[in-house]
Amino acid sequence: MIKYVKNENGPILGYSTTSGMKIIKENGLLFKDLNKSGKLEPYKDWRLPAEERAKDLASKMTVEQIAGLMLYSSHQSIPAASRGFFASSYNGKHFEESGAKPWDLSDQQKEFLVKDHLRHVLITTVQTPEIAARWSNEIQALAEGVGMGIPVNNSSDPRHGSDSSKEFNEGAGGTISMWPEPLGLAATFNPKLVQRFGEVAAKEYRALGLTTALSPQIDIATDPRWNRFNGTFGEDSQLARDLGRAYIDGFQTSEEEQEIADGWGYESVNAMVKHWPGGGSGEAGRDAHWGFGKYAVYPGENFNEHLIPFIDGAFKLKGKTKSASAVMPYYTISFNQATGAGENVGNSYNSYLINELLRSTYEYDGVVCTDWLITADQPETVDQFAGKPWGVETLSVAERHYKLLMAGVDQFGGNNQVEPVLEAYEMGVKEHGEAFMRKRLERSAVRLLKNIFRLGLFENPYLVVKETVDIVGNPQFMAEGYEAQLQSIVMLKNKENLLPIQKGKTVYIPKRFYPEKADWFGNLIPSKTDFSVNLDVVQKYYQVTDNPEEADFALIPIFGPDSGSGYSSADREAGGTGYVPISLQYKPYTAELARSKSIAGDPDEVVNRTYKGKTITTSNELDVDLVLQTKELMKGKPVIVSMLLSNPAIVQEFESEVDSLLVHFGVQDQAIMDVLSGEVEPSGLLPMQMPADMKTVEEQHEDRAHDMVCHQDESGNVYDFGFGLNWSGVIDDERTKIYKKGLKEINL
Numbered sequence: 001m002i003k004y005v006k007n008e009n010g011p012i013l014g015y016s017t018t019s020g021m022k023i024i025k026e027n028g029l030l031f032k033d034l035n036k037s038g039k040l041e042p043y044k045d046w047r048l049p050a051e052e053r054a055k056d057l058a059s060k061m062t063v064e065q066i067a068g069l070m071l072y073s074s075h076q077s078i079p080a081a082s083r084g085f086f087a088s089s090y091n092g093k094h095f096e097e098s099g100a101k102p103w104d105l106s107d108q109q110k111e112f113l114v115k116d117h118l119r120h121v122l123i124t125t126v127q128t129p130e131i132a133a134r135w136s137n138e139i140q141a142l143a144e145g146v147g148m149g150i151p152v153n154n155s156s157d158p159r160h161g162s163d164s165s166k167e168f169n170e171g172a173g174g175t176i177s178m179w180p181e182p183l184g185l186a187a188t189f190n191p192k193l194v195q196r197f198g199e200v201a202a203k204e205y206r207a208l209g210l211t212t213a214l215s216p217q218i219d220i221a222t223d224p225r226w227n228r229f230n231g232t233f234g235e236d237s238q239l240a241r242d243l244g245r246a247y248i249d250g251f252q253t254s255e256e257e258q259e260i261a262d263g264w265g266y267e268s269v270n271a272m273v274k275h276w277p278g279g280g281s282g283e284a285g286r287d288a289h290w291g292f293g294k295y296a297v298y299p300g301e302n303f304n305e306h307l308i309p310f311i312d313g314a315f316k317l318k319g320k321t322k323s324a325s326a327v328m329p330y331y332t333i334s335f336n337q338a339t340g341a342g343e344n345v346g347n348s349y350n351s352y353l354i355n356e357l358l359r360s361t362y363e364y365d366g367v368v369c370t371d372w373l374i375t376a377d378q379p380e381t382v383d384q385f386a387g388k389p390w391g392v393e394t395l396s397v398a399e400r401h402y403k404l405l406m407a408g409v410d411q412f413g414g415n416n417q418v419e420p421v422l423e424a425y426e427m428g429v430k431e432h433g434e435a436f437m438r439k440r441l442e443r444s445a446v447r448l449l450k451n452i453f454r455l456g457l458f459e460n461p462y463l464v465v466k467e468t469v470d471i472v473g474n475p476q477f478m479a480e481g482y483e484a485q486l487q488s489i490v491m492l493k494n495k496e497n498l499l500p501i502q503k504g505k506t507v508y509i510p511k512r513f514y515p516e517k518a519d520w521f522g523n524l525i526p527s528k529t530d531f532s533v534n535l536d537v538v539q540k541y542y543q544v545t546d547n548p549e550e551a552d553f554a555l556i557p558i559f560g561p562d563s564g565s566g567y568s569s570a571d572r573e574a575g576g577t578g579y580v581p582i583s584l585q586y587k588p589y590t591a592e593l594a595r596s597k598s599i600a601g602d603p604d605e606v607v608n609r610t611y612k613g614k615t616i617t618t619s620n621e622l623d624v625d626l627v628l629q630t631k632e633l634m635k636g637k638p639v640i641v642s643m644l645l646s647n648p649a650i651v652q653e654f655e656s657e658v659d660s661l662l663v664h665f666g667v668q669d670q671a672i673m674d675v676l677s678g679e680v681e682p683s684g685l686l687p688m689q690m691p692a693d694m695k696t697v698e699e700q701h702e703d704r705a706h707d708m709v710c711h712q713d714e715s716g717n718v719y720d721f722g723f724g725l726n727w728s729g730v731i732d733d734e735r736t737k738i739y740k741k742g743l744k745e746i747n748l
Contacts, residue, residue: 198250
C-alpha cells in the first residue's frame, strides 16, 4: 500500500507501508527518513540543490553500494521472460507455472536490487500500462526499504514506433501513442514536432515509471548500409543536431508547477544520448553488436563532423536543463582516432575519447554509461550475439571494469553483478591508493544520483495506476502521433499527377512473400506469404479486388532491400573469410568495386576483411519481382509502390515501371491511405540520399555524408537529401532553404 503526505509549499511524499519508512518532522515540514537514522541529513532535505544532496549521499554510501549504483541491468520484460536470452524465474519457476502476478518482481530482480545494490533497470516489453505501473511501485517499495533508500531509475529504449496494422480512430486511445521511427521524425525536418514528441513521450514514460530514455540516437548515419540507420535522424549533421536538441529538450524539461529546479522536475525524463563519438561509420556498413562490425573507419578523415550533433546539439540545449544528462559511447573501435596512447579499443575503454575529448575538451560532466555487455566475454565466432569487449578481449572481466573506470566511465550497461566492480576497485586501490579510488567512485556516484534527485524520485517514486491508464496512449497523444506519421511520408514520384486517387475506386493489392529471417539474438522467424497491408483499413477508402482486370490501380507495399549483416557463416564454413557485401539493391550483387584490402582487421580473426568479388542475394529479392509482375498484370493501368525503408535503397530496378512511389519509415497503413486518397498532402523530405547504384555505395566514404551519386527518375527528379514532392511538385519551403543550403538551424 502506498501512502502520501503533503508538505505545505513543498513536495508530496510517497512511501510504501511495507518499506518501514518513517517521516521526519522539522519546523512544520516533512521529510522521508530514507536510511532510518532518525536524523534530517542533507540528502533527505528536498529544500537543498540536487548537487548538494547527491554529494552528501555519495559520501555516506559504502563502496559496495556505489559499485551497485554503477550497474545498469540487463533487459527486463514485465512479466519476466521464461525462456530465451533473458529468461527469469519466480520462486524458482517459470512465470506461467509460478502463480505470480504479472507485476511481481522476479527472483533475479530481487537479487540484483538487494544483493548487488543495483538501482538502474532497463525495461523492454510491458504487458499493459497498468501492469507496468504496478510493477514500478513494487520495485520502488523494495528499494525504499533497503540501504540508503535510493529509488530505482527505470529506463527504456525507444518504444513509440507504429503498428502498421492498427487503425487510428479519432478519440480512441491505445497502449502507447504511435509515432514514426526516428528516421521518420527526421523526414519531417521539423524540430518543433520532434520537441513535441519528446514532451508527449516523457509524460508517457513517467506514467509508466520510466525516468531515463536511452535515446536519442544522434549518430550521423554516413554509411547507407548500417543496420541502425533507421534509429538515427539520418546522415546530415545539422539536421541531427537540431532534431537531437529538440528531442532532448522535450524529454528533459518540466515547466511551471511540474518544475523542481533548473528545468528538471516531475515530468522530466533523463535523456541518454547515443552513441559517442558517433557509430555511423562502421566499415562497409557492418554493425558493432557483432565482432565482424567492431571497427568504425574514417577514410574521408571526417571524424570531427560526427561530433557536431553532440557538442553543438545535445550539450547545448535551448531549454533550462542545458545538456543531455547522460551519454552512451558506441561499441565500435574508432579506428586510429585516439591520440596519446593510440589505443584501438572500444570507445568506452578509450581514455582519449572519454577523459580527454568528452570530459576535458568539451567539458561534459554528465553520466557516461557503456553500451550493453561490453565487459562480458566475446563469443567463439564473430557472428554470435554475446559479449562485446572489442579491443580488450584478453583482459579479464574485472580488468575491463577497471580500465573503464580509469577511462572515465560512470556506469556499466548490461551488468547485474557487483563483484567485477568491487574487484576493479581493489585493483585501483593497489595502484593508486584507497583515497584516490574512493574519490573516483564518489565522482561517478554524484553524477548518477543527481539524475535521480532532479526528477523528484527521492520524495515520491510511486505511480497512481488510474493516472497511468489515463495518460499512456490517451486520445490526444494518439492523434498527435498520427499527425506526425502523416508528415513523415515522402512522395518521390507522382507521374502525370496520378495522386491523389479518389476514394471508392478499386485497388488490386498482391500478397507479399516474407522470407525467413533471424532476429537480433539469432532466433528464426519463419517465412510466410500474406498481405503487407491491413485490408480492413484499405476497404474504408477503396474497393479491394484480387483480380487485376477489375482494378482501377494497383498498390504494392514492399520493404527496402535486405541482404543481411555483411557476414555469412556459410561463406566461412565454405573456406572463405565470412565477409560478404551488404547490398542496397534487390537483385544479386557482386562486389567488383569493393576495396581489395579492408581498412581495419583483426589479427586474431581476419586481418583483411575484404569481400571483393563476392556475391550476395537479398532475402526479399521477390519484392522487385512482385512490382514488375504486377505492372504486367495491370496492363497499363496505374501502379503505386509504397516502400517501408530502414536504409537508403536503390530503386532503379523498378522506378521507371511505376507511376507513383511513396516511402515511409514506419507508419500505420491508414496514414498511407490518407495520402493516397488526398485526405492529406504529402510533405515529408528525404533525410538521406537514395543511391543511383551499388557503384556509388562502394565508392562513398563510410564517414562522409552526402557523397553519393543519387538516383534520377524518369521525370528528371534527383532523389537527394531534402527531396520530396507534394501535389504541386518539388517541395521548396523554409525547411529546404535551411537544410539544403547549409544554414544552421530552424528556430523553435
